[in-house]
Amino acid sequence: MNIVVIGSGNVASHLARALYMAKHRILQVCSRTIDNAQILANEVNADSIDEVQQINVQADLYILSIKDDALAEVVEQLPDVDGMVVHTAGSVSVNILSRFKNYGVFYPFQTFVKSAELQFDAIPILVEANTIANASLLMGLGNELSKRVLQASSDQRGALHISAVFACNFVNHMYRLGEDVLKESGLPFELLHPLIQETANKVLRMSPSVAQTGPAARNDQQIIQKHLNQLEGQKETQQIYRMLTDSILKYNK
Amino acid sequence: MNIVVIGSGNVASHLARALYMAKHRILQVCSRTIDNAQILANEVNADSIDEVQQINVQADLYILSIKDDALAEVVEQLPDVDGMVVHTAGSVSVNILSRFKNYGVFYPFQTFVKSAELQFDAIPILVEANTIANASLLMGLGNELSKRVLQASSDQRGALHISAVFACNFVNHMYRLGEDVLKESGLPFELLHPLIQETANKVLRMSPSVAQTGPAARNDQQIIQKHLNQLEGQKETQQIYRMLTDSILKYNK
Numbered sequence: 001m002n003i004v005v006i007g008s009g010n011v012a013s014h015l016a017r018a019l020y021m022a023k024h025r026i027l028q029v030c031s032r033t034i035d036n037a038q039i040l041a042n043e044v045n046a047d048s049i050d051e052v053q054q055i056n057v058q059a060d061l062y063i064l065s066i067k068d069d070a071l072a073e074v075v076e077q078l079p080d081v082d083g084m085v086v087h088t089a090g091s092v093s094v095n096i097l098s099r100f101k102n103y104g105v106f107y108p109f110q111t112f113v114k115s116a117e118l119q120f121d122a123i124p125i126l127v128e129a130n131t132i133a134n135a136s137l138l139m140g141l142g143n144e145l146s147k148r149v150l151q152a153s154s155d156q157r158g159a160l161h162i163s164a165v166f167a168c169n170f171v172n173h174m175y176r177l178g179e180d181v182l183k184e185s186g187l188p189f190e191l192l193h194p195l196i197q198e199t200a201n202k203v204l205r206m207s208p209s210v211a212q213t214g215p216a217a218r219n220d221q222q223i224i225q226k227h228l229n230q231l232e233g234q235k236e237t238q239q240i241y242r243m244l245t246d247s248i249l250k251y252n253k
Numbered sequence: 254m255n256i257v258v259i260g261s262g263n264v265a266s267h268l269a270r271a272l273y274m275a276k277h278r279i280l281q282v283c284s285r286t287i288d289n290a291q292i293l294a295n296e297v298n299a300d301s302i303d304e305v306q307q308i309n310v311q312a313d314l315y316i317l318s319i320k321d322d323a324l325a326e327v328v329e330q331l332p333d334v335d336g337m338v339v340h341t342a343g344s345v346s347v348n349i350l351s352r353f354k355n356y357g358v359f360y361p362f363q364t365f366v367k368s369a370e371l372q373f374d375a376i377p378i379l380v381e382a383n384t385i386a387n388a389s390l391l392m393g394l395g396n397e398l399s400k401r402v403l404q405a406s407s408d409q410r411g412a413l414h415i416s417a418v419f420a421c422n423f424v425n426h427m428y429r430l431g432e433d434v435l436k437e438s439g440l441p442f443e444l445l446h447p448l449i450q451e452t453a454n455k456v457l458r459m460s461p462s463v464a465q466t467g468p469a470a471r472n473d474q475q476i477i478q479k480h481l482n483q484l485e486g487q488k489e490t491q492q493i494y495r496m497l498t499d500s501i502l503k504y505n506k
Contacts, residue, residue, distance in 0.1 A: 159438035163431035169467030185412035200453035214422030
């Protein structure tokens, strides 16, 4: 396929590279900052442009991989095209693209850091489109990149995004709060590394409901009270400790 | 060393096996439930007993690896011994053992499941003792089992335990809440597997403060509001979403 990539951030970069590796032709990379467009364009043998009005209207696929709140504006500026237009956002409905003839969503579900190497074939890709034929086309493209491609509605994609906020963003915040508690005691964060790995590995083998351990899971009130007392100097961390402990206790009733 | 293990739970089992593999002699395994004592005793070529009064008073080391709230009672029942008595608890002071001549703490810092294989040498071990000589002895023993052994006070161990509640128990609860959101939408938890792995792997390479992504880190109020609306039917999950989002926003200010 002949593809135009609009965006040059984390998702755009990983996706453009993966498609290029899968022998698709990236015609153009478009970014408001031409230098960013150029860097990615060089990697995937494409032209760089900095205005969506300059896109090649003959492409088969247009991938909009930009910030959620910039989508509506860019959609408006795009010329009319016959090729399929997709976005890559978790929490934006497919309908934002309804002015086009062929449109859909191509959502690779992972936390992306631009520079880090990723096994793209392990990343689930969620697909949605305005027609069955377009959905098949996106499924086919997804299967070239990943072993796990599925169709999902905009609502399902929204739910997946929320679950990701819990399983990734909030999890990372828990690491951070743990790091802070250690710092206060003069201990290095690295002490938590094996525990962090094992906690993640465990839920690849069993449901989190089975994997739960710790004072709240044991309803060990003595330790819970002790921990709350020790956190007296860090009020917000203490409040979070209390709320999540209560939540675990309720779940285990 | 000649060792008596009191307890037959997750930590006792892993520790007894690791010490046995390191060519120490496990004399006895003591558990209130003799069948449990027998199972572990068989594995490490030891005798099984079900009353602490029956322990061999000639051993070099007594490892108390039982529930935190049972410790005080068992300590009281133990005969006087010359060998060193240690417990393996994160949040219990070393002083609970002060009736003995030689005492300390030997705390392997990991989440244990009895049956799972663990790389014991990657697990940090925190050591504390009543004399410098006893601390050296425990450090030496720790170094036989693990590459990461350090001395830590009871306060530091308490802080480490709290940080573990965040980085393990609360993290697992985040996985669980994410699983629930997916279930509501008819999507399988397995979709989160690659994200969970990558989120954990990331903080082995960088600080969680650098690794943070997501709507709160970007201060994307539109998506935050959308997620809160979608969680309207799950009040408690919604409340946790709000609290942790606020906390990330504050940290990033």
